[in-house]
Amino acid sequence: MPAIDGSLETLQAALTYHRERHTVLAGNVANLDTPGYRPLDLSRPSPGGDGQTQVITSFDDGGAFQGPDGNAVSLERELAKIDANRTRYNTTAELVSRRIAMLRYAAGDGT
Amino acid sequence: MSTTDFFSAMEVSASGLSAQRTRMNVASSNLANAQTTQAADGGAYKRRDVVMKSTDVPGAQGSQFQQFIKGVAVEQITEDQRPPRLEYDPGHPHANAEGYVAYPNINPVEEMVDMITASRAYEAGITAMSTAVNMAERALGIGR
Numbered sequence: 001m002p003a004i005d006g007s008l009e010t011l012q013a014a015l016t017y018h019r020e021r022h023t024v025l026a027g028n029v030a031n032l033d034t035p036g037y038r039p040l041d042l043s044r045p046s047p048g049g050d051g052q053t054q055v056i057t058s059f060d061d062g063g064a065f066q067g068p069d070g071n072a073v074s075l076e077r078e079l080a081k082i083d084a085n086r087t088r089y090n091t092t093a094e095l096v097s098r099r100i101a102m103l104r105y106a107a108g109d110g111t
Numbered sequence: 112m113s114t115t116d117f118f119s120a121m122e123v124s125a126s127g128l129s130a131q132r133t134r135m136n137v138a139s140s141n142l143a144n145a146q147t148t149q150a151a152d153g154g155a156y157k158r159r160d161v162v163m164k165s166t167d168v169p170g171a172q173g174s175q176f177q178q179f180i181k182g183v184a185v186e187q188i189t190e191d192q193r194p195p196r197l198e199y200d201p202g203h204p205h206a207n208a209e210g211y212v213a214y215p216n217i218n219p220v221e222e223m224v225d226m227i228t229a230s231r232a233y234e235a236g237i238t239a240m241s242t243a244v245n246m247a248e249r250a251l252g253i254g255r
Contacts (some may be wrong), residue, residue: 090245
């Protein structure tokens with residue numbers, strides 16, 4: 001059930017996606033020294049067959065040159081992803097705030 | 112659709128921090144015992160090494176991405192099997208019948224490199240954790 005329009009639901013799904021992705025990326029950093037570990041990532045959400053749901057898949061992020069112990073985590077790459085992901089999350093949070101401010105303005109007497 | 116919360120992200124980072132701290136402790140122990148000619152098992156101290164393994168995070172259970180959220184744990188601490196360094200010193204109380212004393216085969220440079228690597232990995236874990244906290248704070252600020 002959309003609240004006035006669908007934009008808040010869309011933004012909420014975006015916040016959830018970025019939060020999940022942060023957890024996955026934090027796991028890559030934690031496994032910096034785990035032999036044989038390959039870094040993981042979540043794909044950007046794409047619309048599902050019914051046009052309503054969002055499909056998110058995970059994939060092997062390829063990472064860096066695989067070291068002798070089979071670990072392919074690149075610290076710089078993961079930290080860059082974490083930072084970019086954080087910026088996207090914060091931007092989305094700001095959009096939600098502004099959307100709510102607009103709704104508040106519309107619901108009030110325009111002052 | 113079930114998802115995780117920020118606490119799972121912090122749990123993941125915390126597991127990494129704790130594993131790196133163990134590694135730091137083991138490297139310090141190796142350095143401290145570089146001259147130990149008689150360890151608990153009788154022989155010269157044997158260099159120790161940390162083996163890590165990725166683990167599932169309890170907080171991520173039930174999430175649709177559960178299998179992609181990986182923490183880390185120290186699987187075991189192994190003893191390095193390289194032979195001890197022998198030095199001729201017949202007067203030493205731990206000398207063998209031929210007058211040789213077995214010293215642990217520890218290379219201080221190797222241990223220092225290990226400590227620096229662990230320390231950098233620890234810092235990276237802190238960064239990931241502060242990011243989760245920052246995101247959670249921004250979420251709390253929605254609508255203000």
